[in-house]
Amino acid sequence: MKAKITHQSVQAAKAKDKAYELRDTTLSGFICRVQPTGRKSYLVEYARGKRLTIGNAAVLTPAQAREKAKAILGQAAEGGDPAAEKRKAKADTLRNFIEREYRPWARANRKRGDEICDRVLRVFSTLADRSLSAITDNAVERIRTSRLNSGTSPATVNRDVTCLRGALSFAVRAKYLDAHPLADFKLSDTDSSGKVRYLSDDEAKRLRAALRARDDEIREGRNRGNQWRQDRGYEPMPDIPLDGYGDHLTPLVLLSLNTGARRGELFGLQWDDVDFRLEQITIRGATSKKNRTRHVPLNAEALDALTRWRRQTSGQGLVFTGRDGARLDNVRKAWAGVLQDAEITAFRWHDMRHTFASWLVMRGVDLNTVRELLGHGDIKMTLRYAHLAPQHKADAVARLV
Structure with missing residues (x-):
C-alpha cells in the first residue's frame, strides 16, 4: 500500500489479520509496518532485500523517522552498508562481540563453544574492552611474549591465539570488521615430533594391578554395605560379580589403552556403537574431534572389558554414565588415585592415547594405519611416533653397506 507517511496516515492505519506496510510516496524506501497486534514501526529499505528498523512509531514521529531514513539511504548511496555499521556499533568491544554475537554462534557450531569464548576473554583480558578495530597484531604479540616468558608452552600459546583468530574471522565474515587484524600473525614454532609420554611395560602392569585392587576394594565395600542393609x-x-568392575573407571581405562579413543569420544560412546559381532566400536562424527566417523577394532582385552561391563549395565544408551545416569564429564579424582597407587607420575589421561599409538609403532604397525586408528586428519600428527620404530631406519641405513 502506498501513501505519504504522515501523522494522520499512520494514525489511520488499522491492524488487520496479517501484517502490512505503508510505503512512502515521497521518499523511496521509507516504510511504516503495521502488525496484527496494532504495533507500528518505521523501516527503511536501502537495497533489494536489505532493511533496517528505524524505531517504534509510538515513540518516533514520522518526521523524525524520515530524517533517519534519509541518513541511512545516503550512507548506502555512498557505498556503505548501514546494517553492517549498525552491527559494528552494537558489538563495539571484543567482550560485547563475544557475548552478543560470537558465543551463540560458537555454541551451535563448535563442540566447545563456551570454552573457546571463555578462553579468549580470559587470556586476552587486556583486549576485552577494546573496540574490535583497535585490536592489532602488536597488541597480541605483547600478550604472547609475556605468556611465553612466564613459562607457558608455545603449543598452549598457539591454541590461545588460534581461538582469538577464530573469533575475529567470524567478525570479518559477519562484517563487524573490514579486515582480519591477525591475517599476517605467525604462530610460535613448536616441535610437533617431540617426545611423547607413554606407559612402559612395567608401568602398564602396575596400572592394571592398581585398577584390580580398586575394583576389589569397591566390591568388598559393597558386600559390607549390603550386609548392613540386610541386617x-x-x-x-x-552385587558386583567377581569378574566385574567396581565402576566405570577400569573398563574406561582398558578401552582407552586398547583403542586410542579420546576421553570425550568414550564419554559419548553409545551401546549402539559397539558391535560385538564385528568386534569393533564406531566413533561417531558428532563426538569426535574432527567430526569424522571412524571404526576401531576391539582386541581381546577391550572386547572382554566391554562384555563384562555390559553385564553390569542396562546395555542401552551411553556405555559409561555418572551416578545419576547422565553423561560423564570427568574422572579426575578416581584417575589421580589410581595413578598414585600405581606409582605412575607425569602421566595424563590423554597419554593413554599416546600409549596406544606408541605400542602399535613399536610392534611394527605402519604409521598410516596408526593414523587411521587415531582419526588424525593427516600424517603430520602421527609422525611424532615415527622415532619409536628405529628398526625401519636401521634397515634403511644398512642397505648402504
Whole structure:
C-alpha cells in the first residue's frame, strides 16, 4: 500500500489479520509496518532485500523517522552498508562481540563453544574492552611474549591465539570488521615430533594391578554395605560379580589403552556403537574431534572389558554414565588415585592415547594405519611416533653397506 507517511496516515492505519506496510510516496524506501497486534514501526529499505528498523512509531514521529531514513539511504548511496555499521556499533568491544554475537554462534557450531569464548576473554583480558578495530597484531604479540616468558608452552600459546583468530574471522565474515587484524600473525614454532609420554611395560602392569585392587576394594565395600542393609531390613544394592568392575573407571581405562579413543569420544560412546559381532566400536562424527566417523577394532582385552561391563549395565544408551545416569564429564579424582597407587607420575589421561599409538609403532604397525586408528586428519600428527620404530631406519641405513 502506498501513501505519504504522515501523522494522520499512520494514525489511520488499522491492524488487520496479517501484517502490512505503508510505503512512502515521497521518499523511496521509507516504510511504516503495521502488525496484527496494532504495533507500528518505521523501516527503511536501502537495497533489494536489505532493511533496517528505524524505531517504534509510538515513540518516533514520522518526521523524525524520515530524517533517519534519509541518513541511512545516503550512507548506502555512498557505498556503505548501514546494517553492517549498525552491527559494528552494537558489538563495539571484543567482550560485547563475544557475548552478543560470537558465543551463540560458537555454541551451535563448535563442540566447545563456551570454552573457546571463555578462553579468549580470559587470556586476552587486556583486549576485552577494546573496540574490535583497535585490536592489532602488536597488541597480541605483547600478550604472547609475556605468556611465553612466564613459562607457558608455545603449543598452549598457539591454541590461545588460534581461538582469538577464530573469533575475529567470524567478525570479518559477519562484517563487524573490514579486515582480519591477525591475517599476517605467525604462530610460535613448536616441535610437533617431540617426545611423547607413554606407559612402559612395567608401568602398564602396575596400572592394571592398581585398577584390580580398586575394583576389589569397591566390591568388598559393597558386600559390607549390603550386609548392613540386610541386617536392618533394607533392600540391598546390586552385587558386583567377581569378574566385574567396581565402576566405570577400569573398563574406561582398558578401552582407552586398547583403542586410542579420546576421553570425550568414550564419554559419548553409545551401546549402539559397539558391535560385538564385528568386534569393533564406531566413533561417531558428532563426538569426535574432527567430526569424522571412524571404526576401531576391539582386541581381546577391550572386547572382554566391554562384555563384562555390559553385564553390569542396562546395555542401552551411553556405555559409561555418572551416578545419576547422565553423561560423564570427568574422572579426575578416581584417575589421580589410581595413578598414585600405581606409582605412575607425569602421566595424563590423554597419554593413554599416546600409549596406544606408541605400542602399535613399536610392534611394527605402519604409521598410516596408526593414523587411521587415531582419526588424525593427516600424517603430520602421527609422525611424532615415527622415532619409536628405529628398526625401519636401521634397515634403511644398512642397505648402504
